[in-house]
Amino acid sequence: MQYVPFGKSGFQISRLGFGCMRLPTAEQDGKQAIDVPRAVALIRAGIDGGISYVDTAYPYHGGQSEPVVGEALKNGYRERVKLATKLPCWAVKTRADMDRLLDEQLSKLQVPYVDFYLLHALNRDRWEQMKSMGALEFLDSAVKDGRIRYPSFSFHDGFDAFAEIITAYDWRMAQIQYNYLDIANQAGDRGIALAKERGVPLVVMEPLRGGALARPSADIQAIMDAYPEKRSPADWAFRFVGNEPQVATILSGMSDEAQLADNLRIFDGVKPGCLSDSDKALIAELREGYRRRMPIGCTGCEYCLPCPKGVAIPANFRAYNEFNMFDNLSNFPSRYQEFVNAQNDAGRCVRCGACERQCPQHLPIRDWLETVHKAGTAGK
Numbered sequence: 001m002q003y004v005p006f007g008k009s010g011f012q013i014s015r016l017g018f019g020c021m022r023l024p025t026a027e028q029d030g031k032q033a034i035d036v037p038r039a040v041a042l043i044r045a046g047i048d049g050g051i052s053y054v055d056t057a058y059p060y061h062g063g064q065s066e067p068v069v070g071e072a073l074k075n076g077y078r079e080r081v082k083l084a085t086k087l088p089c090w091a092v093k094t095r096a097d098m099d100r101l102l103d104e105q106l107s108k109l110q111v112p113y114v115d116f117y118l119l120h121a122l123n124r125d126r127w128e129q130m131k132s133m134g135a136l137e138f139l140d141s142a143v144k145d146g147r148i149r150y151p152s153f154s155f156h157d158g159f160d161a162f163a164e165i166i167t168a169y170d171w172r173m174a175q176i177q178y179n180y181l182d183i184a185n186q187a188g189d190r191g192i193a194l195a196k197e198r199g200v201p202l203v204v205m206e207p208l209r210g211g212a213l214a215r216p217s218a219d220i221q222a223i224m225d226a227y228p229e230k231r232s233p234a235d236w237a238f239r240f241v242g243n244e245p246q247v248a249t250i251l252s253g254m255s256d257e258a259q260l261a262d263n264l265r266i267f268d269g270v271k272p273g274c275l276s277d278s279d280k281a282l283i284a285e286l287r288e289g290y291r292r293r294m295p296i297g298c299t300g301c302e303y304c305l306p307c308p309k310g311v312a313i314p315a316n317f318r319a320y321n322e323f324n325m326f327d328n329l330s331n332f333p334s335r336y337q338e339f340v341n342a343q344n345d346a347g348r349c350v351r352c353g354a355c356e357r358q359c360p361q362h363l364p365i366r367d368w369l370e371t372v373h374k375a376g377t378a379g380k
């Protein structure tokens, strides 16, 4: 495991962070729920393997991630990590809600304080609302009374909104989406440069862009295979992000033991400046390959859900992208029929636009759903 100083905070942090949004699940009473003993063992194995940053949030696993993280951090594990959780800004209607939610989260986590407390998923509108409700004064007071150590935010919007937020307060960390397809999206390269200028360390989410970068099509895999140095697709994607010195920790939502073992092995080498010039040229080539093949830039974050008509928006997009990536669009209608049978197909969209207002990627969701529906019903 590689470690780097966490900005000016005076401690080192592991470059791999354990994201607790995709913990292992098992069927319980006919529903999928976190497999608690396995999840606890997995988080602890990650910490034993050198991970020193654990990330959770109020809504993960329908509210069950925080209590499970709390269990995992018993028996001395809490002292070995920096713990991050997030204020669900969308649930905040008054200043008092902020204190109430933080207290609820500390109680679910069974800890007296968290290290990093993030305003969750800020975009321009949400930032304005949170500011007007007193979020910055709340963060100051929570630091003062010892419930949080480092006020932070996670972010989904464009560079201009990022610049406005990061310059408005003495943030101790910002969590951004970054990967080799998103250098000009979201905060992007310009956001990283600005964070460096402001001395704000970054935590990166979506390093594999919803897993897509770990599952390349044959032609993209062929680009990697032709390169003299052999690494897995996930390895290249993590190295791309970890090459950047302003990035302290890279989150991976790990769901099983094999994935953890693989990540621990990869992160032995994910140092700042780990890419050579020819590695960077390889990644530029991969970027172009993906851009040609993934028409819809959906990360699967699910902020657009629920749709009032029941459209499974990210699932429809994922399927369409995958059939495109694998040059298999002529077989897409049979997959699409499964969505029709489950009554969550793109064709149910009535173009109300509610989903587009929530999409951090600003995707024209309605138009894409129409495209998906046409491809799914081709020949009918």
Ligand code: SF4
Pocket (backbone or CB within 6 Å): 306, 307, 308, 309, 310, 311, 313, 348, 349, 350, 351, 352, 353, 354, 355, 356, 365, 366, 369
């Ligand atoms: S625009 Fe379509 S997909 Fe989006 S919320 Fe409305 S009905 Fe659902």
Ligand code: SF4
Pocket (backbone or CB within 6 Å): 297, 298, 299, 300, 301, 302, 303, 304, 305, 313, 314, 317, 358, 359, 360, 361, 362, 363, 365
């Ligand atoms: S359409 Fe937008 S909000 Fe919905 S899952 Fe994709 S990226 Fe997220």
